[in-house]
Amino acid sequence: MDIERQFEAAFSSITLDNGQPLVSVEPEIVHGCVVNNDFAKITLILPEDSPLRGSLPAQIEAEIKKVEQIERVAIEVLAAPPENNQSSQSQPAQPAQAAPQQPQRTAYLQNYEAVIAVASGKGGVGKSTVSVNLALALTQKGYKVSLFDADIYGPSLPIMTGRRGEKPSVSENRLIPLESFGMHTLSIGNLVEENDAVIWRGPMVHQALEQLLRDTNWPGGDFMIIDLPPGTGDAQLSLSQLCEFTGAIIVSTPQDVALIDAVKAAQMFSKVEIDILGIVENMSFFTCPKCGEETPIFSRHGAEEACKKLEAPFLGAIPIELQVRVGGDEGKPLMASNLDSPATTAFKNIADNLVKVLEGE
Template sequence: MKSLEQQFTSVLAEIEVDGRPLPETEIVHSCVVNNDFAKFTIVLPLESRLRQILPTQIEENIRNLPSISRVAVEVLEKAPIDDEPEENKASIPESEKSRQARQPQRTAYLQNYDAVLAVASGKGGVGKSTVSLNLALALQQKGFSVSFFDADIYGPSFPIMTGLRGVKPELREENLMPLEVMGLHAMSIGNLIDDEAAMVWRGPMVHQAVEQLLRDTAWPGGDIMIIDMPPGTGDVQLSISQLCELAGAVVVSTPQDMALVDAYKAITMFSKVDIPIVGIVENMSYFACPHCGEKTAIFSQHGAEEACRKYEVPFLGAIPLELAVREGGDLGKPLMNQAPSDSPAAEAFRLIADNVISSLDDLY
């Protein structure tokens, strides 16, 4: 049986460019393969007529392979910079270099970040987006360069939480420029559509939208990328796991059993796609009365901590119910971007940021 590389070379050879089979040209730079998904990067000048026809031809031919059901073609004007040391390149025969570039391999978007973290939840309503943004800000305040990708296609909340409702990203040449806010570089589909637009999309359209935002945004790179995932274990989660090399996932839950059952589903999903769990955050852990200080465990308490012991994953911290957290999100002034605060919630976010870094160090 032919290897995947041989199968790709065979079907691509059916495409001729100026009388030569495509694999014998320098057009195909690289290929990403993950499960049934293949992504090609090709290099063509801006004025080339092939830009209009070649991506479609590649997609149609590759889809003929039984192991591939989804194909994406990225077209660049120039080949990406190769960071491989010169001494390693010298050892590769000239005849092998073009073949090596086309060999299917697992790579990903967002490679210019040291760590890409998904913040996820098994169900909606647990405060995942609030935790995502405040965690990103807490990490940024500790000196890390942080970017933020709102991948919640169906319910993007980033524009509201940051006060950027109605703000559209700049289109520069062929790229979307990330929005710069509160020290973060960020992108959300919520800044590309009307506030009240309903995203009635099936899985393939969702996958295409997520990939387009990852591919077409001029992400600056840095220390950490935080991806705010939609709730559940559906299409977007699978797409992100296929398109990005995630360093790990942070799972957000509330303390009650119903939420923890769904949190375990999220943990199971990530384990199936070989993404480590950085830890669990218990949100809405308790309510502290602002008048008398008495703590009330409205949604039970310590449930996430007990789940961490059961599933053998790190416990990152507990965030109390606090009025300032809700108000900050509604007003576009998140808690961690306000004046230095010694509130219990602010202290919790700082501790969670420290624990995330510690957990990553343990994993890698």
């Protein structure tokens, strides 16, 4: 069965608790449906007080996941159809195009010159460390920078910037980002209790991210740096629909296991037409503080090789340094510490290289 029919069948099989078929409800609940490879985004229109908001999204998600090629589903629930009708891509009667469509971009964050995702295939390779310190290096060069922690499963920005437990203020129903080290920052970790976020499912992740973009007074500026969770899951795909990325930076350690995942992450971004701005090799080597000898703990130069394969720029290598880890744990990032070390030089160079890539040099 072709994908259009599978979508039709999936929507037609859904009945509400009162036995009414979903597709016969007036006004229409399913407002739009976008398919991009194995990802489907469904937009529902349900009034704020509708009891269907509780169970219907999960019911639809379960049915749509039965469609052969669909592995990931994001459900957006709006109280009313968007005025400019941007997401009325197709109607439930003819839901998905057989050929994968380009995602419709709602394009939040348009008040930034560059919106940059910091991503990795593997966890724990230093995305958050790179996001914070690169954002600071750019701030120190005079750019106006915001930093958004989109790691909905394990937000680390509040700890890394010393803002753990702090809630952003709210003005006219909009969140006001925190100000840390000359940047505007916000993390889901500033909004929910620690450990709550880890149990979130796809649609909730999408809604949470959309809220953080839509309902926050992001001030705009030169750079919006977005720290992503590891891998190629719901958050990455949701964000690729929600904002127009200038591109992604992939962070990897030099080991093969990390690099294989880094390549996968890069390929995922290419699929959703997001440019790879470059790869950063983190934990490249350790310099003995006593004798100065360099030890390539996780091997070395692997990321440069991966760059050749992906035809992506190599942005730079960051050594393992005690102060990088201590700065992260103590809420005062290395780049805010006025230290002069190989890692601070590395972050400055990466910021320069990024600017060059963006200027097309």
